[in-house]
Every structure is written in C-alpha cells, then in structure tokens.
Amino acid sequence: MSEQVTPAVPEQETAEPSTAKSAAAGVGKKILGYGIAAAVVFGGGLAYKYISGDITIxxxxxxxxxxxxxxxxxxxxxxxxxxxxxxxxxxxxxxxxxxxxxxxxxxxxxxxxxxxxxxxxxxxxxxxxxxxxxxx
Incomplete structure (x- = not known):
C-alpha cells in the first residue's frame, strides 16, 4: 500500500515591524515634513516678491x-x-x-x-x- 505524504507547511509568523525600522520611518517622515514646510515658507516669500514687484527680482x-x-x-x-x-x-x-x-x-x-x-x-x-x- 502506498502512503501519501503531505508536505509540512511551516506556520506563518506574524511579522511585527522592528523597532529600528519604525524609528527610522518616523525620523524620515519628520525630515520630509520639515523639508516641505521650508519649501512652502521659501516659496511663499519668493512668490510675495514676484507678486509685489519687489525691486530685488x-x-x-x-x-x-x-x-x-x-x-x-x-x-x-x-x-x-x-x-x-x-x-x-x-x-x-x-x-x-x-x-x-x-x-x-x-x-x-x-x-x-x-x-x-x-x-x-x-x-x-x-x-x-x-x-x-x-x-x-
């Protein structure tokens, strides 16, 4: 008689994000946020100069x-x-x-x-x- 062998499937582990990856992602988001804020402030100042006709442009x-x-x-x-x-x-x-x-x-x-x-x-x-x- 022949036996049927079913391959064992390892149990899937629930992946929890590592603390290091979470911290790096948080820092990256903060840097991106500061970069966007700086661009908005700088862009707003430059736009004001153009709109107002400031001589420096x-x-x-x-x-x-x-x-x-x-x-x-x-x-x-x-x-x-x-x-x-x-x-x-x-x-x-x-x-x-x-x-x-x-x-x-x-x-x-x-x-x-x-x-x-x-x-x-x-x-x-x-x-x-x-x-x-x-x-x-």
Whole structure:
C-alpha cells in the first residue's frame, strides 16, 4: 500500500515591524515634513516678491516704476503706464560704502544708464540696478 505524504507547511509568523525600522520611518517622515514646510515658507516669500514687484527680482530688460525712494521701487510691466525706467544692468555684492563712494562709476559698463538703485543691508553689502529712462 502506498502512503501519501503531505508536505509540512511551516506556520506563518506574524511579522511585527522592528523597532529600528519604525524609528527610522518616523525620523524620515519628520525630515520630509520639515523639508516641505521650508519649501512652502521659501516659496511663499519668493512668490510675495514676484507678486509685489519687489525691486530685488529685477533683471536686465525689466522695467521699474518712477520712484522717490528705493522702498517705492517696483518691477512693472514695460507696457504699463507706471513703467518709467528699464534695467540695463545689475551689479551684485556692492558694499554700501562702495555704492556711496562710486555711484557715478558703478554703471559705466552700461552707457545708457541715468539712475542707479542700491538695495542691501545698512553697513553691509547689496546689489545695484543701473536704470535708463524707458523709451515708449
């Protein structure tokens, strides 16, 4: 007579996540959460600059309004009635002292410039925008 042999099936173990894996996943989620929060804050600040027309976003070819002081300077559409000047050049990392001493020579590389704007930290460095009157 022949015997039928049924293979033994090992009992399935219930897998419990290891403590190390759980801790690593928790840390990963926290890092991801902080990264997303930082991106939202940074992105919001950048978006505000673009929406508000902050002068610090201006690049060569952009237009700015007519302004009495640098706090009122805004990037505007070149076709708008507010557009009075065009950015012909940007000079980065200019100290306030150099700006004060060399205002008349900083924009020499841009022969059509007539006005210069400096934005930076008082006593520190900042950027300068060389502007020409907008020809409409």
């Amino acid at each position: 201006a690049k060569a070819g952009d237009c700015v309004n007519d302004f009495a002081n640098v706090d009122d300077a805004k990037v505007v559409d070149c076709a708008s009635a507010d557009a009075k000047n065009k950015v012909v050049g940007v000079i980065e990392s200019v100290s306030e002292a150099d700006f004060d001493a060399k205002q008349q020579t900083l924009c020499e590389a841009f022969p059509t410039w007539e006005q210069i704007v400096w934005v930076g930290k008082k006593g520190g460095s900042g950027d300068s925008w060389c502007l020409e009157p907008l020809k409409k």
